[in-house]
Amino acid sequence: MKKILIPTDFSGQSLDILTDYLLSCNEKEVSVLFFSVVKLSDSITDLLLLSKRTKEIELIPRSFENYCRCIQDEFERIKDVRFEYFYGNTIALFRNFLDANRIDEIVYDPSIELQMITKESSDPIDLIERCKWNKWVPSRKQMGSKLTEEEKAIYARELERALL
Numbered sequence: 345m346k347k348i349l350i351p352t353d354f355s356g357q358s359l360d361i362l363t364d365y366l367l368s369c370n371e372k373e374v375s376v377l378f379f380s381v382v383k384l385s386d387s388i389t390d391l392l393l394l395s396k397r398t399k400e401i402e403l404i405p406r407s408f409e410n411y412c413r414c415i416q417d418e419f420e421r422i423k424d425v426r427f428e429y430f431y432g433n434t435i436a437l438f439r440n441f442l443d444a445n446r447i448d449e450i451v452y453d454p455s456i457e458l459q460m461i462t463k464e465s466s467d468p469i470d471l472i473e474r475c476k477w478n479k480w481v482p483s484r485k486q487m488g489s490k491l492t493e494e495e496k497a498i499y500a501r502e503l504e505r506a507l508l
Contacts, residue, residue, distance in 0.1 A: 374419075
């Protein structure tokens, strides 16, 4: 099973990249890890409580989770979808994060500007581009949103209602 890492701001753009990847790759099984970068705090209190960081987990929109489920249903090759925060800003820490999660490939589009989720958020593209790791970047002809952001939000709300 191939494990891929996708930077996200929990918008539809990262899901479009995942869809483009799945349509172009031949992997039989894929495990997906969406991640966002949060700068490591200088506060000792924050560092001591780092393992209990639930406020960032609460920032993942329900609509994003629902849309992930839809894509997972559409592509049976997706065996696992997870969300993680990477705390740090150095290449060494990032490589450790990749090793710890056994990431085979980083899937991203450098032309997309990810929104900062919190004031402590950081742009992951710089880390990704400086890191020597296996990467997949969509070609221009592969790219293209399948649904607009509004359509994705409507679809996610409908799915949420159906699941409740």
